[in-house]
Structure formats: C-alpha cells, structure tokens
Amino acid sequence: MQEARPSTVAVVKCPGYEEELVRRAVSAALEDIGGLVGIIRPGDKVLLKANLLAPADPGEAVTTHPAVVRAVIEAVKEAGGVPVVGDSPGYFTRAAGGKCPALSKCGLKQVADDLGIESFQFEAMEDSFIETGVPGGVYLDRIYAARLALEADVIVTLPKLKTHSNTWYTGAVKNMFGAVATRTRKEAHKLATLERFSGSIVDIYSVFKPQLAIMDAVIGMEGEGPRHGKPKPAGLILAARDPVALDAVASKIIGFDPMEILTTRQAAARGLGTGDLSAIEIVGERIEDAAVSFKKPSGRMVNIPPFVMRIADRLLKVQPECVNEDCDRCRICQKSCPVDAITMTPYPEIDRDRCIECYCCNEMCPTGAMQIKRSWLAARVSRDV
Numbered sequence: 001m002q003e004a005r006p007s008t009v010a011v012v013k014c015p016g017y018e019e020e021l022v023r024r025a026v027s028a029a030l031e032d033i034g035g036l037v038g039i040i041r042p043g044d045k046v047l048l049k050a051n052l053l054a055p056a057d058p059g060e061a062v063t064t065h066p067a068v069v070r071a072v073i074e075a076v077k078e079a080g081g082v083p084v085v086g087d088s089p090g091y092f093t094r095a096a097g098g099k100c101p102a103l104s105k106c107g108l109k110q111v112a113d114d115l116g117i118e119s120f121q122f123e124a125m126e127d128s129f130i131e132t133g134v135p136g137g138v139y140l141d142r143i144y145a146a147r148l149a150l151e152a153d154v155i156v157t158l159p160k161l162k163t164h165s166n167t168w169y170t171g172a173v174k175n176m177f178g179a180v181a182t183r184t185r186k187e188a189h190k191l192a193t194l195e196r197f198s199g200s201i202v203d204i205y206s207v208f209k210p211q212l213a214i215m216d217a218v219i220g221m222e223g224e225g226p227r228h229g230k231p232k233p234a235g236l237i238l239a240a241r242d243p244v245a246l247d248a249v250a251s252k253i254i255g256f257d258p259m260e261i262l263t264t265r266q267a268a269a270r271g272l273g274t275g276d277l278s279a280i281e282i283v284g285e286r287i288e289d290a291a292v293s294f295k296k297p298s299g300r301m302v303n304i305p306p307f308v309m310r311i312a313d314r315l316l317k318v319q320p321e322c323v324n325e326d327c328d329r330c331r332i333c334q335k336s337c338p339v340d341a342i343t344m345t346p347y348p349e350i351d352r353d354r355c356i357e358c359y360c361c362n363e364m365c366p367t368g369a370m371q372i373k374r375s376w377l378a379a380r381v382s383r384d385v
C-alpha cells in the first residue's frame with residue numbers, strides 16, 4: 001500500500017447499501033488514502049461521529065447509513081482501535097424523556113450492539129459537555145464540547161452527503177457541529193449572517209480536527225436538506241485524512257464551486273485543510289465521472305450585489321412559515337429557535353423582527369409543517385430551484 005499525500009481524497013463507486021458492497025467500498029477507499037496505519041494505533045479510543053440529525057429511517061437519507069457505520073467499525077477494530085459511535089441530535093432527547101430515538105430509528109444502535117461497541121447520544125451521558133477554549137477562534141472563544149470527542153484519541157467524521165437550506169452543503173466539517181452542546185449551537189446561530197455562522201462552525205471544527213473523514217454518499221439528499229430534501233443516489237463512498245479536502249471534492253461532485261461553501265473556504269483560509277481542487281489528489285473515480293447534479297436548496301440567494309440586497313431586502317424574504325394543518329403542536333420548533341422568535345398561539349407564530357432566518361425550526365420540525373417560503377422576487381432570483 002502506497003503512502004498517500006495528506007490531501008488525497010478517495011472516491012469509490014458503491015451502488016447500494018448491501019453490506020458486502022459497502023464493506024468493499026469503504027475498504028478500497030481507506031486503502032486509497034494509505035490505510036489506517038498512522039491514524040489509529042492499537043488501543044486508541046476512536047469516536048465515530050455519525051450524522052444523527054433526527055429520528056429517521058435509513059431510507060430517508062437524513063442520517064449516516066448503518067451499513068457505512070458498520071463497515072467503518074469493522075475497519076477500526078481490525079486496526080486495533082476501540083470504536084464508539086456518537087452524536088447529538090438535539091431536541092429529541094428532551095422530547096423523548098432522555099431516550100435517543102434517533103440512534104435506534106436510523107439503525108445505528110442495532111449495528112453498534114451487533115458489533116459489541118457502545119453508542120451514545122452525547123446529551124444523555126453524565127458530564128456530557130465540557131466548557132473548553134477555542135484557540136484562534138474567530139467567532140467563538142469558548143464552546144461546550146462533547147466529552148467523548150475531547151477524550152477520544154482519534155475522531156472519524158462520518159457525514160452524509162446532503163444539501164443544506166442554510167449553508168448550501170453539509171459534509172465533513174459541518175458534521176462536527178453536532179459535537180457541541182445546544183447552547184453553543186444556539187450561540188453560533190445567533191451570529192446571524194452565513195459568513196459568521198460558517199466561521200463559527202470552523203471554530204468548532206478547529207477544536208476537534210478529526211483525523212479521518214468517511215462520507216456516506218451512496219444515497220445523499222438534494223433540495224431542502226438536511227432534513228426535508230429528497231433522497232438522491234450518488235453511488236459513492238469518499239474518504240480522506242483531510243476533511244476539508246473531502247468537502248471540496250464532494251461539493252464539486254454535486255455541482256457546487258467548493259469555494260462558495262463557506263465552511264470549506266474559511267477552513268482552508270485558516271490552514272485547517274485544503275480547499276483548492278488543484279492541490280488535491282483524487283484517487284479512484286474522476287470528478288467528471290462521479291458527478292451528479294443535486295437540486296440546490298431554496299433558502300439562499302447568490303450573485304446579488306449588496307446595494308440591491310439593501311434595497312430589496314424586504315422583497316427578497318426567504319422565511320419559515322408554519323402550515324398549521326400539518327402541525328401537531330409539538331413545540332420542537334419553538335425550543336430549537338436560538339432567538340426565541342416563536343410563540344405558540346396555539347400554532348407556531350414567528351416574530352419576523354426577531355427571526356434571523358437560521359432555519360433551525362424547519363430543520364427540526366418532525367412533520368415538515370414548518371416550511372421555508374420564498375417571496376415572489378426571492379423565488380425568481382434564487383439559483384437553480
């Protein structure tokens with residue numbers, strides 16, 4: 001096995017979630033980036049940071065597929081590591097009385113149990129989050145970080161390939177947003193602009209700096225991700241020691257310019273990884289051969305000069321709105337709003353002056369009742385929708 005350069009990204013075809021197919025694809029991808037030697041030493045505690053956004057069946061393409069997590073657990077064990085699986089799906093802990101339906105529903109608990117390893121929702125653990133500094137943080141100087149992540153010898157970020165209503169794309173860097181407590185996530189959302197919010201995600205990422213990223217891009221999500229988009233096959237597994245490089249390649253595959261993904265751009269600018277495709281070695285499938293165009297989310301607009309934005313601000317609204325007939329009044333949106341802009345009357349009502357358009361309410365709504373509505377003008381200038 002050849003030693004790969006740090007910013008090598010493996011792109012391997014994987015046409016479905018049958019266990020053997022995924023096992024082979026993950027193994028080939030790891031081999032392409034030089035294997036796990038030098039990343040995992042025998043006895044290392046290895047946190048597999050899956051994406052467990054919400055309780056959803058694997059077929060909904062919201063969460064990292066259990067077959068991918070299974071293959072990674074097996075590889076880590078073979079390298080002598082001691083894997084645990086974890087994430088922080090957020091409000092569902094409290095909604096479900098301390099249990100974690102996301103872990104069970106997305107199939108990760110069963111995989112972990114089958115393979116004899118532990119699986120956690122961070123909030124459900126004792127002393128789950130530890131206040132810690134962010135050396136060199138630009139927007140956050142302190143965060144509440146998952147103890148499991150801080151104590152791990154190795155972190156493997158296991159993102160799902162998805163578009164995102166707020167950040168356009170969510171992948172290996174953004175996946176680490178789930179390794180901090182709700183209070184830190186709310187603080188980040190309060191930064192309001194996409195530039196600042198993305199910068200706070202990079203602050204969080206910089207604390208953990210995962211040593212390895214393996215992406216489930218077998219079936220991704222297009223459109224109104226990360227929760228309410230449509231499953232979209234891409235038929236790929238990606239792996240890299242540099243999660244920033246992996247995001248650059250994955251976002252390009254689905255039709256973005258990697259530099260318009262602000263988490264990639266800012267992480268690269270801070271020297272946390274490589275975002276420039278010309279400096280990344282791609283092994284396996286070429287981007288042109290792997291490319292699959294994903295429908296863009298409607299939540300953001302581009303290429304509008306700032307002076308036009310100032311004039312047209314009110315006309316260009318892209319705001320959440322509750323469709324009452326689909327709402328079961330669970331109040332999850334209200335609890336997830338970082339600026340307390342939602343009151344129940346008895347259905348959710350949004351204080352438009354307070355709303356910072358972070359779309360957390362849309363992301364967390366289990367029924368899809370909290371929809372993102374675009375004004376007439378916004379619908380016409382939104383890209384690719």
Ligand code: SF4
Pocket residue numbers: 322326327328329330331332333334348364365366367368369370
């Ligand atoms: S809009 Fe969604 S999250 Fe909010 S109360 Fe209704 S169902 Fe619950």
Ligand code: SF4
Pocket residue numbers: 320336337338339340341342350354355356357358359360361362
């Ligand atoms: S109402 Fe929704 S979009 Fe507006 S700030 Fe609250 S959570 Fe974010």
